[in-house]
Amino acid sequence: MRKNRILAAMAMAAMTFVSCSTDYETKAGRETERKVEDLLGKMTLEEKIGQMNQLSPWDFGELAAKVRNGEVGSILNYTDPELVDSIQRIAVEESRLGIPLLVARDVVHGYKTILPIPLGQAATFNPEIVEKGARMAATEASSDGVRWTFAPMIDIARDPRWGRIAESCGEDPYLTSVMGAAMIRGFQGDSLSDPSSLAACAKHFVAYGAAEGGRDYNSTYIPERLLRNVYLPPFKSAVDAGCASFMTSFNDNDGVPSTANSFVLRNILRDEWKFDGMVVSDWTSISEMIVHGFCTDATDAAEKAVNAGVDMDMVSEAYINHLAASVKEGNVSMNTIDDAVRNILRLKFRLGLFESPYVSTSQEVKYCDEHLEIARKAAEQSVILLKNSQETLPLSDRTGTIAVAGPMADAPYEQLGTWVFDGEKSYTQTPLEALRALYGDKVDIIYEPGLCYSRDKSMSGIAKAVAAAGKADVIIAFLGEEAILSGEAHSLANVELQGAQTELLRALSKTGKPLVTVIMAGRPLVITEEAEISDAVLYSFHPGTMGGPAIADILFGKVNPSGKTPVTFPRMLGQIPVYYAQNQTGRPANAEEMLIEEIPVEAGQTSVGCRSFYLDAGTSPLFPFGYGLSYTSFEYSGLDLPAGSIPRDGELTFSVNLKNAGKHDGTEIVQVYVQDKAGSVTRPVKELKAFQRIFLKKGESRRVSFSVPVSELAFWGYDMKYGVDPGDFTLWVGTSSANGLSADFNVY
Numbered sequence: 001m002r003k004n005r006i007l008a009a010m011a012m013a014a015m016t017f018v019s020c021s022t023d024y025e026t027k028a029g030r031e032t033e034r035k036v037e038d039l040l041g042k043m044t045l046e047e048k049i050g051q052m053n054q055l056s057p058w059d060f061g062e063l064a065a066k067v068r069n070g071e072v073g074s075i076l077n078y079t080d081p082e083l084v085d086s087i088q089r090i091a092v093e094e095s096r097l098g099i100p101l102l103v104a105r106d107v108v109h110g111y112k113t114i115l116p117i118p119l120g121q122a123a124t125f126n127p128e129i130v131e132k133g134a135r136m137a138a139t140e141a142s143s144d145g146v147r148w149t150f151a152p153m154i155d156i157a158r159d160p161r162w163g164r165i166a167e168s169c170g171e172d173p174y175l176t177s178v179m180g181a182a183m184i185r186g187f188q189g190d191s192l193s194d195p196s197s198l199a200a201c202a203k204h205f206v207a208y209g210a211a212e213g214g215r216d217y218n219s220t221y222i223p224e225r226l227l228r229n230v231y232l233p234p235f236k237s238a239v240d241a242g243c244a245s246f247m248t249s250f251n252d253n254d255g256v257p258s259t260a261n262s263f264v265l266r267n268i269l270r271d272e273w274k275f276d277g278m279v280v281s282d283w284t285s286i287s288e289m290i291v292h293g294f295c296t297d298a299t300d301a302a303e304k305a306v307n308a309g310v311d312m313d314m315v316s317e318a319y320i321n322h323l324a325a326s327v328k329e330g331n332v333s334m335n336t337i338d339d340a341v342r343n344i345l346r347l348k349f350r351l352g353l354f355e356s357p358y359v360s361t362s363q364e365v366k367y368c369d370e371h372l373e374i375a376r377k378a379a380e381q382s383v384i385l386l387k388n389s390q391e392t393l394p395l396s397d398r399t400g401t402i403a404v405a406g407p408m409a410d411a412p413y414e415q416l417g418t419w420v421f422d423g424e425k426s427y428t429q430t431p432l433e434a435l436r437a438l439y440g441d442k443v444d445i446i447y448e449p450g451l452c453y454s455r456d457k458s459m460s461g462i463a464k465a466v467a468a469a470g471k472a473d474v475i476i477a478f479l480g481e482e483a484i485l486s487g488e489a490h491s492l493a494n495v496e497l498q499g500a501q502t503e504l505l506r507a508l509s510k511t512g513k514p515l516v517t518v519i520m521a522g523r524p525l526v527i528t529e530e531a532e533i534s535d536a537v538l539y540s541f542h543p544g545t546m547g548g549p550a551i552a553d554i555l556f557g558k559v560n561p562s563g564k565t566p567v568t569f570p571r572m573l574g575q576i577p578v579y580y581a582q583n584q585t586g587r588p589a590n591a592e593e594m595l596i597e598e599i600p601v602e603a604g605q606t607s608v609g610c611r612s613f614y615l616d617a618g619t620s621p622l623f624p625f626g627y628g629l630s631y632t633s634f635e636y637s638g639l640d641l642p643a644g645s646i647p648r649d650g651e652l653t654f655s656v657n658l659k660n661a662g663k664h665d666g667t668e669i670v671q672v673y674v675q676d677k678a679g680s681v682t683r684p685v686k687e688l689k690a691f692q693r694i695f696l697k698k699g700e701s702r703r704v705s706f707s708v709p710v711s712e713l714a715f716w717g718y719d720m721k722y723g724v725d726p727g728d729f730t731l732w733v734g735t736s737s738a739n740g741l742s743a744d745f746n747v748y
């Protein structure tokens, strides 16, 4: 009797919690809740736990039996529409309650038409093209019956050794928040119930990108303040953008696996942020808590995960095998199960699956012209011009002969990048093909790759490539990484170019011909020597299906590059982790450091300067965050931040004059950084707070205005409260994190 009363009270509490979310204020929201409660009321405990079970199908017959029996709520990795409909028909027409399945797939940067990897999309600093790209991917994937994608990945990634940096939007919380929200808007469209929409999934919750040493799946040690100031903001933005689901991460943070971390899953995600979507574990991350040494067996793992707030078990089958007994034994409350099932059913209702469970393939959208054009634009905007001495690029007026070399010039599979399950390489347009097709009537192209693939160590082809270069007027070397070298479980201890690529480049440079290096990779590689010996360098994070034409048009100046680095490029491996928004130290480096070659023999202990830097790598990275050149030049002047103090609830309003002072039309990413000069805790040297993409014709000027709410300067301070510290700040407006016009302001 007493137990019943407690359960009833808990149920009431759950209802109260549920009613917190804004959606329930609307008529449609209330109607959805009513349907959820009606259905929940009809379900047995076993059927409820069945909804919490996600499987990656193996044998159709076996799966069908489980679906018919109400033991499965979701499947992943079915992409044949006929198969999707066959299994859905069993769920809808043959299971007792007819609850449709949620069909999931990792649609990470395109489904069939492949966009640049997310790190490349972040380099566009253009949320509009990113949103369009995600919409395109949703349209293609949903035409095969997929309605839930495990994207966006919004882990802050500050270590290029970690292969999954490729899937991230880089090192910055603000840029990642903006890009993640754009992807969510694109995937989910105007309405989740539109059959062409995918439910998005913000992953991996949380701190996964901080894996020790960049080794995938490894432990993280992120204290709460850093978690809240750096790793959580993109996830909060995801909730604000209406993200339908979250995925827990594989890592343990300070000893607690994310899949059992009720502090982040319940206190932060549900109670503080009022998230009413669904939480799924990562692939077997529930049962892996046994291997972590955090759970004794699968029952323990299932209980810890569900009690912490994981609604759905991705393929470990710990829930389906053990939760019913756990409920009966009182280790998991019925209320906990009901809440999880509510979250799952709510998503199914929001997706309109009960009304339209079957695949709606009204038109063929895969690889359609419109999608190829979106992928091409995204690729164009993602390419970063890192170096351009003596205006080596563009090649616009060049005639004569071009030697094309390198293992990435014609590697249709590799340029697609990581996490491509569905895109076919036969649709890829490589740089070599595009150069021939688009510019072959203007220039003669000799192709001698020199190496067969990025890890190729054989020197036997290099002489031929050099001989071809000798006959050419300019050399373009396409270097980089094969797709398999980045992505999940593909961490590297050495992030320099693999194989004999550097040897190839050295040999090509010895010809004395103008040397353009184009790098296609899944991470920021250490390319210090390669940049030094090249006359021009273009960096393209794996650019996807349309990378070829995008790069060819940039090389020939039809398109002016506008990408900016979404992540800092290290000068040397040992600089990692290196990122721009590091905290202010008590002994920051300045330009006076003595480097290793300058130190006299028997130098005095303090003669090199007692500041924070490496004797052998200096004080700066190879390329800072937010960096990228253009064929034109932009001049900043007249920053007019009004003097005086601004209230904490005010707006920081300012403008700057931007002039295209060069010889080409072009786009500049105007970036705004802020430093809090003295906080209740030490603050980053600079933090990105806003940016705008501005296109200017040559000779054109424009005043670019910003209005940044002062609340954007808030952080979690000494007392672990969130707020803006009154006091002095510096603001920079400029072309990268490393320079800009500055002005001081005060907040009271």
Ligand code: BGC
Residues within 6 Å of the ligand: 106, 150, 203, 282, 283, 488
């Ligand atoms: C990855 C997730 C992915 C899942 C399903 C896991 O190994 O960590 O990012 O969504 O597999 O494929």
